[in-house]
Amino acid sequence: MSVSKLRLCSFALVLSLLLSCVTGCGKDKKRNFVMRTFSTLGSETDAAPYSQIIAEYTKTHKNVVINDTSTSRSGSYKMELSLPSTYRGAGTPDVIYYSAVSDMSELADFFMTVDDIRKDYPKFASNVSEAALNSAAASNGGRYCIPVRGEWRGIVINAAMFRRSSLRIPEKWDDIVRAALHFEKNKKISLFANSLDDSGPLVEYMVRGLGGTESLYSAMKGTPDKHWNTVLEAIRVLDELNAFPNMSKGSFDGLVSPSDLKHTSAGNPPSPVDLFNSEKAAILLMDNSMCGQIDVDIDTSYIVLPEVGSTTPLPEITTASNSYPTHELSGPVYPPMTANTLPSETTTSATARRSPDPTQPGNLRVPGNSKVSDSDSPAGATENGLYVDFTEGFYITKKAYYDKTKRDDVIEFVEFFLKEDNVTKLCNNYQAPSLSKISKESRDSLTNKSNIYNGVIRSVETARSFIVSTQTQENSFFWEHCSMAVACMSKGILTKNEALGMIADTQMTIKDIYNKR
Numbered sequence: 001m002s003v004s005k006l007r008l009c010s011f012a013l014v015l016s017l018l019l020s021c022v023t024g025c026g027k028d029k030k031r032n033f034v035m036r037t038f039s040t041l042g043s044e045t046d047a048a049p050y051s052q053i054i055a056e057y058t059k060t061h062k063n064v065v066i067n068d069t070s071t072s073r074s075g076s077y078k079m080e081l082s083l084p085s086t087y088r089g090a091g092t093p094d095v096i097y098y099s100a101v102s103d104m105s106e107l108a109d110f111f112m113t114v115d116d117i118r119k120d121y122p123k124f125a126s127n128v129s130e131a132a133l134n135s136a137a138a139s140n141g142g143r144y145c146i147p148v149r150g151e152w153r154g155i156v157i158n159a160a161m162f163r164r165s166s167l168r169i170p171e172k173w174d175d176i177v178r179a180a181l182h183f184e185k186n187k188k189i190s191l192f193a194n195s196l197d198d199s200g201p202l203v204e205y206m207v208r209g210l211g212g213t214e215s216l217y218s219a220m221k222g223t224p225d226k227h228w229n230t231v232l233e234a235i236r237v238l239d240e241l242n243a244f245p246n247m248s249k250g251s252f253d254g255l256v257s258p259s260d261l262k263h264t265s266a267g268n269p270p271s272p273v274d275l276f277n278s279e280k281a282a283i284l285l286m287d288n289s290m291c292g293q294i295d296v297d298i299d300t301s302y303i304v305l306p307e308v309g310s311t312t313p314l315p316e317i318t319t320a321s322n323s324y325p326t327h328e329l330s331g332p333v334y335p336p337m338t339a340n341t342l343p344s345e346t347t348t349s350a351t352a353r354r355s356p357d358p359t360q361p362g363n364l365r366v367p368g369n370s371k372v373s374d375s376d377s378p379a380g381a382t383e384n385g386l387y388v389d390f391t392e393g394f395y396i397t398k399k400a401y402y403d404k405t406k407r408d409d410v411i412e413f414v415e416f417f418l419k420e421d422n423v424t425k426l427c428n429n430y431q432a433p434s435l436s437k438i439s440k441e442s443r444d445s446l447t448n449k450s451n452i453y454n455g456v457i458r459s460v461e462t463a464r465s466f467i468v469s470t471q472t473q474e475n476s477f478f479w480e481h482c483s484m485a486v487a488c489m490s491k492g493i494l495t496k497n498e499a500l501g502m503i504a505d506t507q508m509t510i511k512d513i514y515n516k517r
Contacts, residue, residue, distance in 0.1 A: 175306065
């Protein structure tokens with residue numbers, strides 16, 4: 001073999017070794033591996049888009065096999081109980097899609113915070129609202145959860161009903177009382193679509209409006225403060241004006257005789273949404289699960305419930321662009337206010353007012369905002385008037401993050417779910433998306449012509465912080481018990497003091513109170 005041929009072969013051999021080294025290094029960097037994921041899904045409607053997104057991810061990440069362990073939301077507590085032992089075992093997951101409500105601070109040794117991840121990946125989750133990230137933070141301040149979607153609730157009015165009756169969109173408590181009187185006297189319509197045995201949301205809005213979260217939790221701790229007394233009296237007055245629809249007798253069976261209750265219906269009364277859609281009620285206390293049921297042709301706006309006894313007007317967020325007549329109010333301000341001392345319905349002056357641009361809703365001041373705790377409302381922040389609770393999101397484990405052979409893929413996996421079209425798929429029941437900006441195309445696909453939902457999305461985009469409802473699964477029994485006490489007080493079965501005692505002691509029943517008399 002000639003020298004030139006020998007040199008050529010040697011060069012080819014070296015080149016081959018170099019190529020194999022480069023290829024080998026590439027394989028080490030993007031090696032094939034199984035990504036372990038845990039997820040909590042509420043129903044098939046949630047599971048289907050989640051599985052679809054995973055399938056789409058694996059199409060572009062051939063080196064990753066997703067091994068997902070999923071449980072229903074109702075069974076999520078089992079996974080939570082096993083988390084500490086899970087993260088110490090060999091089967092530690094890389095990523096979990098889990099409740100943002102649970103406090104993960106006790107597992108801080110196992111999870112990465114968003115802020116630590118951003119030291120290596122500055123643009124990680126950059127399209128997620130900072131307000132949403134903050135609202136899902138653990139009690140130790142760590143932002144472990146990357147929220148995807150949230151549940152929300154608010155107060156919706158049929159603005160056309162107010163306009164036709166020359167009533168002002170409620171800005172003061174007088175407006176609420178006046179509207180209740182007008183609708184019942186002239187049209188036999190209840191102001192609220194929600195009955196008293198479903199009064200939990202109304203009580204929460206009213207108590208929080210007066211005393212903030214401190215007042216709400218005072219009752220949960222067994223010592224309702226003075227604001228609860230004011231709210232119960234205000235509800236009693238509204239009920240005297242027939243501001244609420246008939247209740248079902250069923251929930252009172254076994255406690256007292258149903259015949260003792262006024263304004264009850266045999267069987268199942270119409271749902272709040274049905275009453276609202278049929279214009280038999282003007283105000284609906286709603287959450288996202290009701291949004292798709294509201295008639296899109298109704299001229300709807302959502303508002304902050306005025307503070308009981310307030311005299312300072314509060315702006316409303318509206319999704320309509322109509323003009324509403326307004327007028328000056330006369331008469332005393334509640335409390336005290338009875339059917340004999342209601343403000344006159346006479347209009348003393350009227351001016352036209354145009355509702356805000358529906359595409360730019362701005363922020364609402366919360367009644368009693370100065371009394372809201374710092375954890376819910378940072379100093380100087382304004383609220384958007386919605387109760388938004390980002391309930392689900394992703395967590396990345398330290399074990400996966402510090403494994404450099406899989407770190408990039410784990411980050412890309414979460415980022416893939418945070419793409420606008422994928423968040424849109426997961427918000428399949430009118431949930432609030434956690435993104436700080438959503439395109440017109442995605443908004444149109446989400447809203448389905450719902451003015452209310454469009455206003456929700458706009459408000460979430462501009463929010464600096466969120467009001468979080470105390471009506472969680474953990475507190476559900478308290479609020480059911482509270483609704484029962486409020487209804488029985490308003491119907492004369494309990495005195496106000498007895499109702500407050502029943503609210504303070506969730507073990508107390510109406511029979512117990514009767515036996516002590």
